[in-house]
Amino acid sequence: MKTSEFITRIVITVFSLGVVALPLALWAQTPLIHARIAEGGGWSPDIIQAKVGEPLHLKFTSDDVMHGFAVGQMDMQPVDIEPGKVSETTLTFDKPGIYTFFCTRWCGLNHWRMRGTIEVTGAATSLESVTKPLYVTLGINLDAPHNAPLVPTDPPSTVNGQELASTLSISQLTTPDYYRSHSPYQLFDNLRFTSLSTSQRWDVVSAIWQANSTPAGLAEGKQLYAQNCAACHGEFGGGNGVFADDLAAAGAASMQTMNGDMAMSMQTPADFTNPQRMLGASPALLQGKILRGGMGTGMPMWGSIFTHEQIWNVIAYLYSFQFDYPK
Ligand code: HEC
Ligand SMILES: [Cu+2]
Structure with a gap:
C-alpha cells in the first residue's frame, strides 16, 4: 500500500466515522427523560432548560406503565411514552417563562402529580401583559x-x-x-x-x-x-x-x-x-x-x-x- 493511498484511506475512514459519529454524539447529548408513576418518582429530570427560538429536542422512555407528555398552554399533540421504547419530540418556545409539562395518561391515582417545568430563557419575541x-x-x-x-x-x-x-x-x-x-x-x-x-x-x-x-x-x-x-x-x-x-x-x-x-x-x-x-x-x-x-x-x-x-x-x-x- 502506497503512503498516499494509506492516508487517503485514513481520511475516508475518519470522514465516514465523523458523518455517523457526529449526529450520534449530538443525539446522545439529548438527555433521555424517564417517566415513572408519581409514587415511583415521576419525571426525571423534572426541570429542563431551553432558550427562546432554539429547538429543544426531547427523548422519553417509561420505566413502568404507559405515560404521555404535553406542555401546558401549548397547542401540541401529546407524545406517547411506552415502557422499553424511546419516543421523541422537538419544541420551540417563542416566549421566555416557566412552562409546565405534564403526563397525559391516567397512569395512577397520583397521575396529575406527574408534572415538571421547562425554564425558557432569552429575549421575548412577543410581549404579553400578565x-x-x-x-x-x-x-x-x-x-x-x-x-x-x-x-x-x-x-x-x-x-x-x-x-x-x-x-x-x-x-x-x-x-x-x-x-x-x-x-x-x-x-x-x-x-x-x-x-x-x-x-x-x-x-x-x-x-x-x-x-x-x-x-x-x-x-x-x-x-x-x-x-x-x-x-x-x-x-x-x-x-x-x-x-x-x-x-x-x-x-x-x-x-x-x-x-x-x-x-x-x-x-x-x-x-x-x-x-x-x-x-x-x-x-x-x-x-x-x-x-x-x-x-x-x-x-x-x-x-x-x-x-x-x-x-x-x-x-x-x-x-x-x-x-x-x-x-
Ligand atoms: C385527583 C382528583 C381531582 C382531579 C383530577 C380534579 N379534581 Fe377538582 N377537586 C378534587 C377534590 C378532592 C376537590 C374538593 C376539595 C377542594 O375543593 O379542594 C375538588 C374541588 C374542585 C372544585 C371546587 C368546587 C367548589 O365548589 O368548591 C372545582 C371547581 C374543581 N374541583 C374543578 C375541577 C376541574 C375543572 C378539574 C379538571 C380540569 C378537576 N377539578 C380535576 C379533586 C380533583
Ligand atoms: Cu403518567
Missing part, C-alpha cells in the same frame, strides 16, 4: 363557604327562561362581566324586583347562564373535563369518579409519604350536581379554585396547564350539570 385572575381582582376568598341559601325545587327550564327573559329589560344582568362575577343565586336574587314567580326566575337564570356559553366552548369544556376531571369528579359531575374512593382512602396515605411534612386533608371530589354548591358559586370563584387547586385536598391546580379561555369553557361546562341547556 393579568390578575378575576377572583383576585374581586377579592374573593376561595376558602369561604359559598352555598346558595335557596335552590330550585324543580330543574329550571332554559327554553322557558329564554322566552321570559325577552320580556324583561335586564340588560345589565346579561353582560359577560356580570356573569363572571356573580353566582346563579345572586342573579336569582337580583331578579326579585321582576313580576316573575320563583321558578320562573330560576328559568331566566338558566337562560342567561346558557347565553354566556357557546356550543363550541361547551364542547371544548366537555372534552377537557372528560380528559382531566372526570376520573375524580365523575363523568356526570357527581363527585364519584373512579379515583374518588381511592382519593379518600389510599390517597391520604400515599400523598402523606410524598409530602412528608405537609399536613394533608384529603376530601372527596366536589359534586357538581349539587345545586347548593354550584348555584352559589360564581365563575370567578370556580376559576380561582381551578387555577389554584385545593392546596392539599387532592384537587390539582390547573393554572399552568390550561389557557384562560379553556378554563372559562370548562366552567361553562360545569354549570351544565345544573341547567338543561338545549342542544
